[in-house]
Amino acid sequence: xxxxxxIGSGISGMxxxxxxxxxxxxxxxxxxxxxxxxxSVMAAGGINAVLPEGEPGDSVSSHVEDTLKGGCGLGGERAxxxxxxxxxxxxxxxxxxxxxxxxxxxxxxxxxxxxxxxHKRTYYCGASxxxxxxxxxxxxxxxxxxxxxxxxxxxxxxxxALIEDGVCHGAMLFDEARGGLEAVYADAVVIATGGQNxxxxxxxxSTQCDGYAAGKLFMQGAELKNLExxxxxxxxxxxxxxxxxxxxxxxxEGGRLFTRAxxxxxxxxxxxxxxxxxxxxxxxxxxxxxxxxxxxxxxxxFLGKDAIxxxxxxxxxxxxxxxxxxxxxxxxxxxxxxxxxxxxxxxxLNHETNIRNLFAVGECASMYHGANRLGGNxxxxxxxxxxxxxxxxxxxKEEAPAHPDFSGVLEHEKARLAESRDTQSQFPVMYxxxxxxxxxxxRLGIVRDEANLMKxxxxxxxxxxxxxxxxxxxxxMPYFNYSLTAILxxxxxxxxxxxxxxxxxxxxxxxxxxxxxxxxxxxxxIKYDGGKYxxxxxxxxxxxx
Amino acid sequence: xxxxxLRQQFPxxxxxxxxxxxxxxxxxxxxxxxxxxxYHDDIVDADGKRTTRIGWECSCLQGICGACAMVIDGQPAxxxxxxxxxxxxxxxxxxxxxxxxxxxxxxxxxSSIHENLKQADVCIGEYRPSADADHAHQYxxxxxxxCGLCLEVCPNYVNGETFFGAAFANDCYLVASRxxxxxxxxxxxxxxxxxxxxxxxxxxxxxxxMKIPTLASMAKLNRMKR
Numbered sequence: 001x002x003x004x005x006x007i008g009s010g011i012s013g014m015x016x017x018x019x020x021x022x023x024x025x026x027x028x029x030x031x032x033x034x035x036x037x038x039x040s041v042m043a044a045g046g047i048n049a050v051l052p053e054g055e056p057g058d059s060v061s062s063h064v065e066d067t068l069k070g071g072c073g074l075g076g077e078r079a080x081x082x083x084x085x086x087x088x089x090x091x092x093x094x095x096x097x098x099x100x101x102x103x104x105x106x107x108x109x110x111x112x113x114x115x116x117x118x119h120k121r122t123y124y125c126g127a128s129x130x131x132x133x134x135x136x137x138x139x140x141x142x143x144x145x146x147x148x149x150x151x152x153x154x155x156x157x158x159x160x161a162l163i164e165d166g167v168c169h170g171a172m173l174f175d176e177a178r179g180g181l182e183a184v185y186a187d188a189v190v191i192a193t194g195g196q197n198x199x200x201x202x203x204x205x206s207t208q209c210d211g212y213a214a215g216k217l218f219m220q221g222a223e224l225k226n227l228e229x230x231x232x233x234x235x236x237x238x239x240x241x242x243x244x245x246x247x248x249x250x251x252x253e254g255g256r257l258f259t260r261a262x263x264x265x266x267x268x269x270x271x272x273x274x275x276x277x278x279x280x281x282x283x284x285x286x287x288x289x290x291x292x293x294x295x296x297x298x299x300x301x302f303l304g305k306d307a308i309x310x311x312x313x314x315x316x317x318x319x320x321x322x323x324x325x326x327x328x329x330x331x332x333x334x335x336x337x338x339x340x341x342x343x344x345x346x347x348x349l350n351h352e353t354n355i356r357n358l359f360a361v362g363e364c365a366s367m368y369h370g371a372n373r374l375g376g377n378x379x380x381x382x383x384x385x386x387x388x389x390x391x392x393x394x395x396x397k398e399e400a401p402a403h404p405d406f407s408g409v410l411e412h413e414k415a416r417l418a419e420s421r422d423t424q425s426q427f428p429v430m431y432x433x434x435x436x437x438x439x440x441x442x443r444l445g446i447v448r449d450e451a452n453l454m455k456x457x458x459x460x461x462x463x464x465x466x467x468x469x470x471x472x473x474x475x476x477m478p479y480f481n482y483s484l485t486a487i488l489x490x491x492x493x494x495x496x497x498x499x500x501x502x503x504x505x506x507x508x509x510x511x512x513x514x515x516x517x518x519x520x521x522x523x524x525x526i527k528y529d530g531g532k533y534x535x536x537x538x539x540x541x542x543x544x545x
Numbered sequence: 546x547x548x549x550x551l552r553q554q555f556p557x558x559x560x561x562x563x564x565x566x567x568x569x570x571x572x573x574x575x576x577x578x579x580x581x582x583x584y585h586d587d588i589v590d591a592d593g594k595r596t597t598r599i600g601w602e603c604s605c606l607q608g609i610c611g612a613c614a615m616v617i618d619g620q621p622a623x624x625x626x627x628x629x630x631x632x633x634x635x636x637x638x639x640x641x642x643x644x645x646x647x648x649x650x651x652x653x654x655x656s657s658i659h660e661n662l663k664q665a666d667v668c669i670g671e672y673r674p675s676a677d678a679d680h681a682h683q684y685x686x687x688x689x690x691x692c693g694l695c696l697e698v699c700p701n702y703v704n705g706e707t708f709f710g711a712a713f714a715n716d717c718y719l720v721a722s723r724x725x726x727x728x729x730x731x732x733x734x735x736x737x738x739x740x741x742x743x744x745x746x747x748x749x750x751x752x753x754x755m756k757i758p759t760l761a762s763m764a765k766l767n768r769m770k771r
Contacts, residue, residue, distance in 0.1 A: 033604065034655075037611065038610075039604075039605075042607070097669060097670075097671075098669035098724065100687045107674070131687075139668045139669050142663050143666050146666050176648075205603045206605055206610070207604055240574075241580070242606045302771075311618075426595065428584060456572070475597035
């Protein structure tokens with residue numbers, strides 16, 4: 001029986017695990033914490049699908065068209081078509097495993113409008129769609145755990161992949177509970193570790209998602225793609241510790257953005273883009289808010305208490321708890337924040353990276369969304385990508401090559417870890433992580449330019465130059481200490497990609513190159529080789545078509 | 546403000562109290578306080594002596610993942626949604642959940658919650674709803690964070706070996722109501738691991754960050770018997 005090691009137990013990791021188990025594969029599902037702690041539970045607004053009983057006139061081809069258009073021509077047509085064609089099936093699947101969707105009086109799932117979409121096709125569970133899907137998938141995974149097909153390994157952090165001659169044979173995991181490093185061999189490894197939010201410090205995302213796995217695999221030879229495309233969500237609430245996401249559902253249900261000038265409210269999105277202005281794509285709305293320099297509010301109070309209580313209770317509670325705002329009576333002060341990463345590990349249609357038997361799914365993989373993601377497509381892509389990878393692994397007939405002996409590498413890494421703990425230093429790696437976050441926020445904002453990006457390169461190169469020379473505090477989780485260099489390397493790669501794309505497209509906006517250049521209508525691919533970063537455009541479309 | 550924390554270096558080692566002086570923002574949450582103590586400057590105790598960084602778990606920082614469950618001033622709560630403005634007096638005491646094995650400081654191993662649900666095979670399997678399904682309550686029950694606060698406060702829950710607590714009861718309700726073919730089997734495990742021991746103090750409902758009305762889950766499961 002084939003053995004699949006899945007790193008990360010959010011929605012994409014669980015979807016992949018369940019699908020593998022359904023196909024008779026044995027799965028190890030490794031993550032530091034249970035699925036309930038994953039960033040997936042924070043996905044709020046909904047999941048896109050075209051169902052026969054959906055909005056009249058809607059079709060899979062409309063969904064494909066909207067997704068490609070939203071992605072500003074960088075999403076691959078074959079990949080996106082596959083995603084959208086499976087939307088209906090995935091929605092039925094989620095219903096079938098017991099996801100508690102919001103439903104009408106006949107028990108049919110409800111839809112709401114979402115940004116950049118020609119039809120109302122975003123199915124939802126209040127404003128906690130991700131949480132409800134996680135709850136259902138946890139139960140489904142549990143069924144296969146009880147049957148012995150899925151083994152959950154908690155407290156396990158990814159350390160590195162076991163790669164020889166371009167083939168992945170498993171991964172090294174650091175077990176926080178047992179305090180040890182171990183090699184886990186597998187016929188296929190699936191990375192499902194989410195985006196790199198923590199690289200930016202305060203974002204809408206989880207503190208757990210830091211991009212380490214993508215950075216480490218990059219250093220081990222995996223190619224990365226489209227790193228410069230970082231989605232700023234237009235409506236977040238600033239709090240001392242994080243940016244709270246005010247779901248796009250608030251605008252989908254009718255919420256209006258305005259700014260105040262000369263004592264009156266100016267509904268700037270509607271004035272510029274017409275009645276649908278509040279639901280333009282996220283890149284456009286974020287840029288408009290950024291251009292105003294603050295003083296922007298989102299008003300849902302006119303929807304009335306009943307509608308808010310019924311359809312947006314999570315938005316109501318979040319604003320009350322963290323902002324002291326009664327959304328039924330007053331507007332919400334909002335500003336854009338880093339929210340989602342369109343870039344990540346480069347994968348082919350079957351979700352395999354350039355390293356044989358190493359797959360990536362969910363947000364850590366770069367696929368479908370091009371230069372800007374549509375709301376409601378990330379949950380769909382998380383499940384679809386997990387399914388695609390599982391089907392590919394299950395359908396491979398050839399025997400996986402025998403695993404080489406990695407015990408020498410394991411012993412070497414164990415010794416390095418022991419060395420890093422054998423120190424009296426008080427220097428916390430978090431100080432460098434904080435400096436990195438400040439750099440990333442400052443240099444990779446909504447609008448970029450070469451001079452600013454070059455300062456980012458200088459900053460990160462400096463952090464990289466000292467990262468290897470410092471002794472770190474042995475009292476924090478070893479993960480924080482061993483992960484730093486790869487996170488910095490990923491950050492360096494991101495700024496390098498942003499510098500190399502000398503045009504404006506989707507979420508990548510350059511004030512020094514404000515036009516879109518059709519000659520650059522291809523994905524950015526970046527490769528790492530011993531400290532050197534080489535960037536190219538994927539003009540042959542090797543990765544997504 | 547003084548912050549007293551019950552600490553423990555590793556599983557099985559002796560716990561000890563340590564006091565810190567907090568001089569950060571007054572509008573912070575307890576999660577913010579822990580972060581501030583750890584990384585605002587070198588970490589020292591209230592006497593200025595160097596000490597080790599405080600271990601605690603966090604992910605969402607907005608009350609929807611359950612990672613930062615701990616006991617704050619005697620009350621089981623999420624650190625990210627407990628604010629200094631709501632704390633009486635000039636001192637806070639923080640200790641780890643006591644019903645679970647401590648891994649390090651405020652980090653505990655709550656895997657027994659999941660293991661018990663797995664052992665009792667509490668899974669929907671296939672959606673076959675009951676005719677009189679209460680959708681709003683199902684939505685509420687499915688929001689359970691598995692944070693363990695309900696178990697920490699429960700007078701009947703000891704270590705999860707026989708009585709599995711409110712998190713178990715709510716998942717049982719969810720399965721029984723969303724797959725009618727499972728309701729008989731689920732009611733059996735529910736009776737064995739919850740109903741026969743629960744003394745209905747209902748303290749679980751008071752501390753639940755998702756405000757899940759567990760009493761309604763119990764009533765609905767009982768009603769299915771008829």
